[in-house]
Amino acid sequence: MNKDRFINIILVFGVILGATLASISLVKETNFRSEEDWVAKVEEIEISRAKFSLQIQALAADKRTPITQEDKAYVLERMIEEELLIQRARDLGMLSTNTMVRGTVVQQMINLIILDNNMKTVKESALKKFYEENKGFFTNADRLRVRQLYFTHSDVNKALEKANHAFDALLANENFSEVAKSASDSALKLPDTLMTLTKVRE
Template sequence: MTDMENPSTENLPYMPFLLGLVALAGLIVAVSTVFDTPKPDYEGTAVAFVNEVPIPETGYLRALSMLEQDKRGPITDADRIRILDLLIEEELLIQRADEINLIGIDSSVRKSLTSAMIQFIISENGDTEITDDILNSHFLNNLDYFTPSKQIWVKRIYVRGARDDAEQRLQQIRTALQQGENFDTVATQLGDEIFPEIPNSLLPPSKLQAYLGPALTQTAISLDEGAITNAIRVGSGWHFLYLVQQRKGVVPEFDDIRDQVENDYLRKVEEKALRDYLDWLRERADIDQTASQLQPADF
């Protein structure tokens, strides 16, 4: 077996670090090429130049720090040489990718760069101030979002519209229900099977819709507890709905869901930061959509 087929264990600690450099390359390409602007003169200390493009000492030291966290033992001169070689080769790959317009011809690269840019934009908001007062205000301004939805328990009797005796069957069901007969008994004796069956439990409207569909779910939500509808024609048949029980959503205590409130607040801060950044990019760009014959999106 050759050395190429059996890599030494000495090189293995460098693999996570090398993969990290490859991941970071996407962000570097994004910053340097997406804006399509000339690279500014570098005024800091550079450890090398690749086609007159500097490799900053700060990036070199950061790479050494990454290796130090990954490697067992102290950093050696050989490590320093290897790190510099990796950074030089990374820069060569990035410059070649730019040279052959890899961003323009490879959709996977574009997606990776888009993701890298989004993370870069979001990371700039890492020092967002978060206090209990801010979170409590966010909680109070979004009570509907943090309050669990109403839950309802609904039963149904279904009659196929294609039955020859559909009208007669509907009248029999009406009469039985008006006389106070048990809803389940009437469903078993006079109703037709329909799948999926509604669970015998409280469900939020979002889940109930999977069984009833949007129109019947809206009707069920509007019912008072204990109410039974007349026959409702929806789809291929008739439906009688019975609201067995309902439970209104209760506003939780802030302290009980503080982490949830904080996560939602940060999500909205990040969304706003991204939206503001994209708006800024649009303002500074020359965008011509006349060839597409489509109207610009309304943001």
């Protein structure tokens, strides 16, 4: 197994390794609430408050709700795990030959934090309801169901005005049947079925 592949394995199992190392008390002390320049020490390495703040800002940018104390504690825990990984990689002599390891670990931890805080479980019933209400989004691109609205008036500008008004109403999610009440009758009747692009052009 070459060294790069070994590095990748360590990154994949980073959280597990970090938790294991933490359990043997490599984290000497934490400083979560004071005004010092660091928020935690792992061995003799300080995790700076500035770096901690940057990761909190990154998390806040991806959250729809305000950052809580639990969020901050979670971020700090992940940063400690990251530092444990870095120290382990240093012990194995890998950091001297691969300067990208730290950046890769940092990015993976940020992604993990973001995913954990934004992941939502959608019920199957909600998915089925969405599908039934939006079947058009799930049809193949080469088959379309087309509906028409036809507007006519002795004054072309007024016909165009009515058409634009109907267009805006549809964009605003108004019911098609209601919008269609303002349209004129058309001699051209389109079939209410899926049609190929060629058929639509005809």
